[in-house]
Amino acid sequence: MNIRLKTLIIVGGAVIVLGFVVYGISQTVLMKGFLEIEKEITEKNVKRVINSLYNDISVIDSTNYDWSAWDDTYEFIQNKNEEYIESNLINDTFVTIGINVMLYFNSSGQLVFGKAVDLENETEIEIPQDLLDYIKKNDILLYHHDVGESISGIISLSEKIAMISSRPIITSEDKGPIRGTLIMIRYIDEEEIKKLSHLTELPIEIYKYNETKLPQEEILIEPLDQDYIVGYGIIPDIHGNPALLLKINETRDIYGRGRTTLRYYGFSIIFFGLMLAIAMVFLLDKSIVSRLVKLNESVKKIEESGDVSKRVEVYGNDEIANLAKGINDMLESLEKSKEKIKDALNKEKEFKRKTAHYFFNPICIAKGFLKIAKEEGDLKYIEKAINAVDRIEKVVKNIVTKGEISEE
Numbered sequence: 001m002n003i004r005l006k007t008l009i010i011v012g013g014a015v016i017v018l019g020f021v022v023y024g025i026s027q028t029v030l031m032k033g034f035l036e037i038e039k040e041i042t043e044k045n046v047k048r049v050i051n052s053l054y055n056d057i058s059v060i061d062s063t064n065y066d067w068s069a070w071d072d073t074y075e076f077i078q079n080k081n082e083e084y085i086e087s088n089l090i091n092d093t094f095v096t097i098g099i100n101v102m103l104y105f106n107s108s109g110q111l112v113f114g115k116a117v118d119l120e121n122e123t124e125i126e127i128p129q130d131l132l133d134y135i136k137k138n139d140i141l142l143y144h145h146d147v148g149e150s151i152s153g154i155i156s157l158s159e160k161i162a163m164i165s166s167r168p169i170i171t172s173e174d175k176g177p178i179r180g181t182l183i184m185i186r187y188i189d190e191e192e193i194k195k196l197s198h199l200t201e202l203p204i205e206i207y208k209y210n211e212t213k214l215p216q217e218e219i220l221i222e223p224l225d226q227d228y229i230v231g232y233g234i235i236p237d238i239h240g241n242p243a244l245l246l247k248i249n250e251t252r253d254i255y256g257r258g259r260t261t262l263r264y265y266g267f268s269i270i271f272f273g274l275m276l277a278i279a280m281v282f283l284l285d286k287s288i289v290s291r292l293v294k295l296n297e298s299v300k301k302i303e304e305s306g307d308v309s310k311r312v313e314v315y316g317n318d319e320i321a322n323l324a325k326g327i328n329d330m331l332e333s334l335e336k337s338k339e340k341i342k343d344a345l346n347k348e349k350e351f352k353r354k355t356a357h358y359f360f361n362p363i364c365i366a367k368g369f370l371k372i373a374k375e376e377g378d379l380k381y382i383e384k385a386i387n388a389v390d391r392i393e394k395v396v397k398n399i400v401t402k403g404e405i406s407e408e
Contacts, residue, residue: 003289003292003293007281007284007285007289008281011277011280011281011284012277012281015273015274015276015277015280016273018273019269019270019273022269026262026269030258030261030262031258031259031262033258034254034255034257034258034261035255035258037254038229038252038254038255038258039221041254042221042229042231042248042250043219043221043231045200045202045231045248045250046219046221046231046232046233046246046248047219047233048200048202049196049200049202049204049233049246049248050233050235050246052196052199052200053163053196053235053246056163056186056196057152057153057154057163057165058152060098060099060152060163060164060165060184060186061150061152061165061167063097063099063165063184064150064152064165064166064167064182064183064184065150065167067102067182067184068167068168068169068170068181068182069167069170069171069172069174070172071171071172072084072088073104073169073182074169074170074171074172074179076104076113077104077106077112077169077179077180078179080112080113085113089102089113089115091117091122091123091124092122094115094117094119095117095119095122098119098186099117099184099185099186100116100117100118100119100162100185100186100187101114101115101116101117101127101131101162101183101184101185102114102115102182102183102184102185103127103132103135103182103183103184103185104169104180104181104182105142105180105181105182105183106179106180107178107179107180109136109142109143111132112180114127114132115127116128119191120191128157128159128160130157130158130159131157131160131162131185134155134157135183138238140166140238141164141166141181141183141238142166142181143181144166144167144168144178144181145178146168147168147170147174147175147176147178148174149167149168150165150166150167150168151164151165151166151167151238152164152165152166152238153236153237153238154188154235154236154237154238154243154244155185155237155238155243156208156209156237156243156244160187160188160189161187161188161206161208161243161244162185162186162187162188163185163186163188164183164184164185164238165183165184165185166181166182166183167181167182168180168181169181169182188206188244193205193206202248202250203248203249203250204246204247204248205246205247205248205249206244206245206246206247207244207245207247208243208244208245209234209242209243209244209245210245218233218234219231219232219233219234220232223252223255224249226252226255226256226259227251227252227256228249228250228251228252229249229250229251229252229255230247230248230249230250231247231248231250232245232246232247233245233246233247234246288320291315291316291320292320294313295312295320295323295324295327298312298313299312299327302331308331308334308335308338309331309335310331311328311331312324312327312328312331314328362388362389362391362392363388363392365384365385365388366385366386366388366389367385369381369382369384369385369388370382370385373385
């Protein structure tokens with residue numbers, strides 16, 4: 001594996017790991033932020049619906065005040081005149097003020113007059129017995145001890161849930177004595193839920209509370225899946241006990257945008273990571289890798305040619321340049337060593353040549369004269385042989401004393 005490939009793998013691997021780490025951290029931080037925003041908005045929507053419901057209760061209570069603190073009502077609860085009924089308690093009146101049931105009780109808690117109307121069909125209907133039973137069991141709805149006292153809120157009946165307002169019947173000047181109680185009721189039925197949903201522009205569902213199956217928190221936000229999130233709100237009755245469960249089911253637009261944003265962010269990380277990797281590989285190749293490759297090729301060429309007189313090129317003033325200089329210094333040392341070896345070999349060759357000349361020639365001469373002297377018995381040839389040996393002796397002395405081969 002060459003250095004370029006190693007560099008590419010290392011840089012690419014580092015960028016990929018860094019990308020995953022950045023993406024992982026971003027996913028945790030960004031999605032956590034989007035989820036918190038989504039939860040906050042859903043919780044605000046639940047509170048908005050609850051406030052809208054309480055606003056309806058407040059409107060009913062305000063309407064009740066207009067009717068209960070009225071001289072005509074004050075007189076009616078005592079004399080039960082039909083003119084009051086015919087003028088005020090017709091079906092159209094119920095439809096106009098949005099009230100399903102109106103109940104007039106005297107100060108003894110006896111029902112003086114009551115009427116229920118189906119607001120959708122604008123027809124009179126029977127007053128539910130469970131409603132009358134509920135009111136009779138709850139004295140706070142029947143009896144008021146102060147002219148400014150009132151009770152309003154939610155009640156849960158056996159089959160219906162309703163908004164209720166109970167106020168004392170007093171004069172138009174808000175004075176007593178209190179002659180009885182006027183109770184107004186509006187059912188929270190499908191039509192009312194539709195109106196509430198239209199008003200808040202939210203998909204709303206309202207159920208009777210069942211603590212064994214439903215959440216205990218006052219407001220609970222819970223994602224259903226990747227597309228929908230549910231918000232629950234518990235609404236208490238007039239006694240403060242859980243009575244209704246409000247539910248809104250919304251699409252997870254914020255979560256979806258968060259996922260889209262994170263997806264684009266991931267693509268951006270990949271793109272810029274790729275650009276970063278290419279830039280890093282390019283810069284590393286230009287400043288380091290290509291120089292090392294070129295240096296390696298130059299050393300290979302010198303190795304193949306065996307010519308230590310050649311030199312590698314030196315660029316810059318960094319560690320790679322220092323390495324090139326070191327290689328050149330090494331080549332220069334090898335070149336000098338090669339010259340020294342060459343000189344030594346030449347000297348050895350000359351030494352051998354001179355040895356052959358100064359040793360073998362006198363020896364051959366001496367050997368020849370000795371053979372002649374032996375054959376002819378003439379001593380003059382022995383003298384000549386001795387002269388040849390003397391020549392060898394002089395050469396040996398010069399080698400020992402002067403370090404050179406010569407007869408001088």
